[in-house]
Amino acid sequence: MDVLFFFEWLDTSLLAQISKAYGGVFAVVQMFHLLSLAMLGGMVLVGDLRLLNILMTSVSSEEVIDNTQKWFTVALTVMIISGIFMSSAVAMKLYYNEMFWAKMASLGFGIAFVYLIRRPLLKYDHDTINPWTLRLLALASITIWFTVAASGRWIGFS
Amino acid sequence: MLNEWLLAFARWLDTFSWSTQLHESYYMYAWIESTHVLTLMVFLGMLCVIDLRMLGLIFPKVPASVIAAKLDKPMMIGFAVMIITGFILYFAIPVRSTQSIWFRIKVVLLIAAGINALLFRNRMRASTDTWDLDRVPPKRIRVGAGLSLALWSGVVVTGRTIAYDWYDCHKELPFFMYWVAGCVDEMASYP
Numbered sequence: 560m561d562v563l564f565f566f567e568w569l570d571t572s573l574l575a576q577i578s579k580a581y582g583g584v585f586a587v588v589q590m591f592h593l594l595s596l597a598m599l600g601g602m603v604l605v606g607d608l609r610l611l612n613i614l615m616t617s618v619s620s621e622e623v624i625d626n627t628q629k630w631f632t633v634a635l636t637v638m639i640i641s642g643i644f645m646s647s648a649v650a651m652k653l654y655y656n657e658m659f660w661a662k663m664a665s666l667g668f669g670i671a672f673v674y675l676i677r678r679p680l681l682k683y684d685h686d687t688i689n690p691w692t693l694r695l696l697a698l699a700s701i702t703i704w705f706t707v708a709a710s711g712r713w714i715g716f717s
Numbered sequence: 718m719l720n721e722w723l724l725a726f727a728r729w730l731d732t733f734s735w736s737t738q739l740h741e742s743y744y745m746y747a748w749i750e751s752t753h754v755l756t757l758m759v760f761l762g763m764l765c766v767i768d769l770r771m772l773g774l775i776f777p778k779v780p781a782s783v784i785a786a787k788l789d790k791p792m793m794i795g796f797a798v799m800i801i802t803g804f805i806l807y808f809a810i811p812v813r814s815t816q817s818i819w820f821r822i823k824v825v826l827l828i829a830a831g832i833n834a835l836l837f838r839n840r841m842r843a844s845t846d847t848w849d850l851d852r853v854p855p856k857r858i859r860v861g862a863g864l865s866l867a868l869w870s871g872v873v874v875t876g877r878t879i880a881y882d883w884y885d886c887h888k889e890l891p892f893f894m895y896w897v898a899g900c901v902d903e904m905a906s907y908p
Contacts, residue, residue, distance in 0.1 A: 582881065590874035593757070597873075601762020605788070615787045618779050626776045630769065705755070712754050716747045 563654060569643075570650035578648035585648060592641035596708060599634035602627040603704045607697035610685075620685045620693075628678065635670070658717040662710040669703045720899040727815035730808055739809040746809060753802035759795030761869060763788045771841075771862035773853030780849045781858075785841065818884045818898040823875035830868035837861040 569575060578585050606627040608614035615623055646653055653659040677696060685693065730736055739746060769775040770784040807814050814820045841858060848854050854862075884890060886900035895903045 582883065586874055586878050586881070589877055590870060593754075593873050593877065594761070594870055597758050597761035598765045599762075600758025601765045604759065604762055604791070605766055608791070614791065615783075617783060617787070618776075622776070622779065627766075630765075630775060708755055708758060709751060712751045713747070716743075 566650045566654040569647050572647060574644055574647035575650060578644055585645070588641045588644045591637055592645060595634040595637035595641065596711075599631060599638060600704065600708065602631040602634060603700060606631075607700050610693045610697035621681075624681050624685075631673070653714070656714060656717060658710055658714045662707060662714060665703060665706040665710055669707050672700065672703055720896070720901050720904075723815050723899055724812070724901050727811035730811040733808075736808055736811060739805070746806075749802050749805050749809075753799060753806060756795045756798040756802065757873070760792055760799050761795075761873070763792035763795065764865065764869065767792070768862040768866050771854050771858050773851075773859070777852040780845075781841075781851075781854055782845045782849050813885070814879065816886050816899050817879050818894070819875045819878040819881070821897065821899070823872055823879070826868055826871040826875060830865065830872060833861065833864050833868060837865060 578588070605614060606624050609616070609618070609620050609623040677700060680688065680692075680696065739749075766775060767785050767788055770779070770781050776784055807820075837858075840861060844855070844858075848858070853859070882888070884894055884898055886895070886898060886903050890898070890900070890903075892904065892907050895907065
């Protein structure tokens with residue numbers, strides 16, 4: 560399915576008019592995007608490093624996962640909303656940018672991984688889950704979110 | 718006087734062939750900048766968890782001192798890599814960075830955030846015994862955590878805006894702005 564029509568609409572939308580005309584507004588929204596990225600990274604790392612038994616080993620992994628998941632969702636929501644605003648400033652350029660689509664693919668994969676695999680699995684008592692499953696889950700999670708962040712940064716270089 | 722010294726230092730750095738090579742190297746510069754931004758996730762991510770705990774918004778059942786102690790090391794590793802890559806990025810573009818108003822504000826905010834972190838840490842260590850298990854720490858600790866998040870937000874936004882040329886020296890600016898940005902030559906020839 561070609562989504563060109565969405566990018567053409569976004570390019571002429573009110574969001575695009577604001578993001579293109581007011582550099583200051585764009586910079587502030589970008590700040591929220593980067594801060595939410597940092598928060599998301601923090602929650603992913605704290606949760607996954609706990610599953611790998613590297614960080615916060617004196618706290619139960621259920622407690623760590625339960626606390627980090629809430630803030631992960633907050634960070635992801637802010638990141639997506641601010642990301643849409645930022646995209647509106649260069650919508651057509653992004654549509655033809657391969658790295659942007661790499662980021663979108665990894666982001667989509669990451670969201671599906673978190674809400675369809677990681678969370679449902681970690682709802683169970685962690686002692687009943689094979690330790691290697693937990694380790695693989697953590698490593699996959701770190702890799703996916705690192706890819707999202709790295710491909711996002713690389714959009715600016717491509 | 719300070720502006721002249723800073724500019725002279727930046728111009729001296731600019732004479733190194735490595736500085737130019739790094740700036741003109743597409744992949745090396747991009748990799749260093751990406752590392753700088755990605756370690757922001759590690760450093761600021763850990764800091765977010767610590768500050769949110771001090772604000773009473775996360776890990777309410779875990780003692781605040783445990784969160785601070787356990788996340789301190791990965792946070793400092795992230796900070797060290799961020800500072801090293803930051804210096805390399807400055808070395809690659811020394812003159813423009815020195816004359817960037819955003820870079821200057823970023824450095825001031827970095828120093829302020831550092832002082833706040835030091836004061837915050839001392840204040841926390843001196844008083845943790847009385848509130849360590851409280852779900853919401855005392856007001857003075859929450860203020861310190863809020864200030865920390867605000868200052869680092871400022872560092873992030875000014876770091877990002879360095880890329881914009883809104884107030885670069887080649888633009889027509891008021892004398893005050895030339896002074897703040899350290900545009901020594903433009904100040905000398907200002908009408």
